[in-house]
Amino acid sequence: MSTRQFGARIERNIDPKLLRGEGVFVDDIPLPQPLHAAFVRSPFARARIRSINIAAAERHPGVAAVYTCDNIGDLDVEMPLLIPHSSMKHPHTQRPLARGDVYYVGQCVAMVVAVNRYVAEDAAALIEVDYDPLDVEIDIEKAVEGGAPLVHADAPNNIAAHFVQVSGNPDEAFAKAEHVVKIRVQVERSTAAPMECRAVAARWDEVSQELTVWDGTQAPISLRGGLASILKLDEDKVRVIAPDVGGGFGQKIMMFHPDELLVPMAAMELGRPVKYIEDRRENFIGASQERTQIHYIELAAKKSGEVIGLKDSFLHDTGAFIPYGIAVAQVASTSIAGPYRIPNIWVEFKAVYTPTVQVTPYRGCGRPQACFAIERAMDQLAEKLGIDRFEIRRRNLIGEKEFPYPREGLLFADGLKVTLDSGQYHKALEMILAELGAANFAAAQQQVRAEGKYLGLGLAFYVEGTGLGPYEGGHVRIHPITGKVYVNTGLSCQGQGHDTVFAQIVADQLGVKPQDVIVVEGDTKAFDWGVATFASRAAVVSGNAIHKTATIVREKTIEAAANMLEADAADIDLHDGAAWVKGSNRFVPLAAVATASNPLRYAFNKAAQAATQFAPASRHDGPPLEEGKAPGLEASDYYSPPCATWAYGVHGALVEVDPELCTVKVNKYVCIHDCGNMINPMIVEGQVHGGVAQGLGGALYERLEFEPSGNLANANFVDFLMPYATEIPDIKVMHLETPSPLNPLGVKGVGEAGCIAVGAVVASAVEDALKPLGAGRFHQVPLTPSMIQAALDRAGR
C-alpha cells in the first residue's frame, strides 16, 4: 500500500517554477505589441466635474486612445451590485469612468492607452479636469448625524444599509442581568496590500471573435460571466485566465475594478493587446479596502460570569460604494458571540457611506472586528467580576457535547442559519494556558517590574465560518499517454498551494504520487463551473468536490483494470501508479488502463496497440464503446456544502511594553487552532503564520490615514507600515483536529484564521502590561505608540 498523502507534509508542486523565476504573472504574459493603459484619477474626495479636456493627451506622440465616460459606449453605466440585500435602501456602485461626480480620491476619470506605460502616464498628465470640490465628512460617527455632507444625495445620513438580527430574547436577558458591561471599540481602515498589485491584460482575436483576458483575480469564472454580460459577448467567446497571482487576500475577489472592464473594451476596440498593471500608489487609492468599524457592545452576565445576553450596535464604513453588499458587516454581526454560548443576542449595524475607496472583503472579512469587540468585552467583564481572563472564558465556552450549536435568528453571509458544527474549545483553552505558562506569569511579571520592565499576557478566541457555498466542482482524468492525473476546479490560486493539496486528495484515491497529479485552475477554457476563491473555502468546497470526483474515477479504474487483469474488482488495489491484483505481482499501469478504456483506431504507442479495434483485448460483442459508457478514465462531480463549517482557535501572546518609548515587543506568540482534518499541515501552518503577520500589522502598525479632506496621506510603503521580518516574532502553531461532520473529508477552512484574533490579543496583552501604571483600557487598533503615550499621560505618568 502507498502511504496516505492526506495529512502529509508534502513540499509544493508549484515551488520549483516560482523559485526559478519562471512563474507567470499577468505582466509576464508575452503579448504581441501590447498597448499600455494609465488612468487619470480624482484628486478630490467629492467633487463635481465641470469639464474634461483631453485634446493635448490625444495629440501626444505614442498615444493610441483616450477614454472618458463620453466614449466608452455601453460601459458608461453603474457597475453591477454583486450581492443584493433587502437591508440596502440606496445601493450605489461606481461607473468605470466618472460621469458628473467623483466620490473618492483615486476614482478613475479618464484612461489613456499608449505604446508604453511611460508615455501613457505622460499623456494622462496632460488631461485637464476642472472640478468643483464639495464638502466631505470622513468620520463615520459624524457622517451619520443630520447635517453631515452627503456622499449620495438619496442616502439620508449617509446610511447605505441598516440591519438588525436577533437570537433568543435579549431584552429579557438584560432585564435579568446581575452585571452589564458596555464598551466602545474601534478597528481602523486597512488594505490587503498583496505584493503583486492588481493587473489585467486583454487580447481580442478578430478572426475567432474571441476575447482573452488575463486577470490576477480570485474569481475567473464569475469575471467571465460579468464580462460576457456587460460586453455583450457569448460566454464561450470570453476566456478569463488567472495565471500565477501574487497574493489576493480578498482584494482580488472584488469585481469589477474599472480597469477590468475598460482594458478588455480597449483591446476589442483598438485591435491590439492592452494591459494595465496597477502601481502601488494606485493599489492604495484605487483598490478595495476594509476594516473600519465602531462597535458599542454590551454583555449581560450573572455573578458567576455566565454571559446570558449580548447587544452590539456598530457602524461599518463601506466607502463611497457598496458593490459587495453587506457581506463584511453581516459576517461581523453573525460572528459577534464568538465561541461562547450566549443564548440571547441583538446585533445591529449601519453601513455608512464615506467619500473613500469602496470597502469589500479583506482577509478576515469583518471577523477581526467582531472578535475585537467580543474579546475585549470578555476581558472587561472578567476584570469587573474579579475573575481571571481564562476562567471567564472557560465558563462560557460551548462544550464539546453541545454541538451542533445553532444561533437561531442569525443568518450568515451564505444566507443560512449560523450553526457552529464542532470543536474542542475547552481543550484549546487548556493548551494555551499551558503553552503561555499562564500559571507562573504573574510572578514573572512582578519580578521584572522592579527592573522597570512591563510584561503583559494577552489572549483571544476566535471562530470562523468557513467553506461557504454555493458550490465548486472537480474534474479528474487519467491521461492515457503518461498515466498522470489531470485535475481541474473552478478556483484560482494566490499562493495557498491548491495544486499540492488537491493533488494529495486525488493521490490517495488513485494510488499515484502527488507529483504526478497536475492541477489546472484559473482558466475558464479548462473548467468553467464554479464560483471563486474566498471565505476560506477552497479546501472545503473544491477539496470535497475533487475528492468525490476522484472516488468515481477510482471505481471506473478498478472496474476497467479488473477486466484487463481478469480478476474480481474487489481484488484490485491501486498503488504506485498501477492497478494490482491484491497479493500478487500482476499489475497494469494506469496509463494502460486509461488507454484501454478509450477504443482507438490508431496505434500510436505500445499501450495503444492493445486498444485498437483489431486488438484481441478489444474484441467483444457490440460497439467498441458500450452504450451509456464514456471513453477514458474521467469524471466530474460537485460539492455543495449544507452550510458553513466553523473553524476556531485561541491565540496568546507575551509582550513587553516600554513605557518610555511606548513600543510593544512581542516576545512569544502562540496559536492553537483547529481547521478539522488537515490535508497538509505544512501548508496550514504557512497560512496561519501569514495570517498572524497580517494581524500583527493591523494590531500595531497598519492604518490608512485619511486626512479630513479625504486624501489618503500614506499611500505608499514608506508611510503605511507593513511589517518586515524584523517586526514579526517567531509564531508557534499548535494543532487540534476536530473533523467537521459536514463534509466527507472532515475539513474546515484556514485561509483567514490567522489574522482574526491578533488585534484583541495584542490589546489584551498591552493592557495587562500597563495595568500597574494605571494606563486603562485599549479599545482601538492599530495600537500605536501615540495611543500608549496618551494613555500613560492620562494616568499622570
Add this chain to the structure above:
Amino acid sequence: MTSRRLKRRFAETAEDPTLQVSLTVNGELIERTASVRMLLSDFLRHELGLTGTHVGCEHGICGCCTVLIDGKAARSCLTLVAQADGTEVTTIEALAAEDGKLHPIQQAFKESHALQCGYCTPGMIMNIFGRFNEPEPLDLSDQGIRTMLSGNLCRCTGYVNIVAAVRRAAQLLGRV
C-alpha cells in the same frame, strides 16, 4: 463592438530620447538601444524577457525587484538601465543549474515552505544570495537573519519559514 472596421494604425514607439547600453546580464553581454528613462526592472522584464524579477512598489521599499549589480543586491526599480551601463547584472534566472536543479537557497526555500504566492520570492532570494556571496561570516541568530531580510516585504508567509530557510540554506552551503 464586434463589427469589422478599418484596421487602425498607431505609433509603434515613443519619441523618448534613447541611448546605447551595454551590460552583462547573467553572464551574457547585452547591447541595446533603450529609452533614457527606462528602469532597469522594465529593461530586464520587457526588453530581455527576464520576468523573474518582479516589481512590487516602484519606490524601493518592498524589495521584489532585487537583483545583483556587480555582485551587490540592488533595487532594479530604482535604477535606470542607463545607470547599469557597463555593469554585471545577475537575476533570479541565473541561480538554478541549466538542467533546472535548484540552487541550495532555492532548495532551502522549497523544503521550508518559505514561499506562498512566490511574488516576493525572487527578490528575497537575490538579497540572500548577495549576502551569502560576501566573505564576512553570516549572523544566523534569529535577529541576524531577520535583519538580513529587512529589505524585503512578504505578505504571505509571516517570515517564519523564510527565517528557517536561510538557516537551512546556510547548512546546505556549509556556511554554518
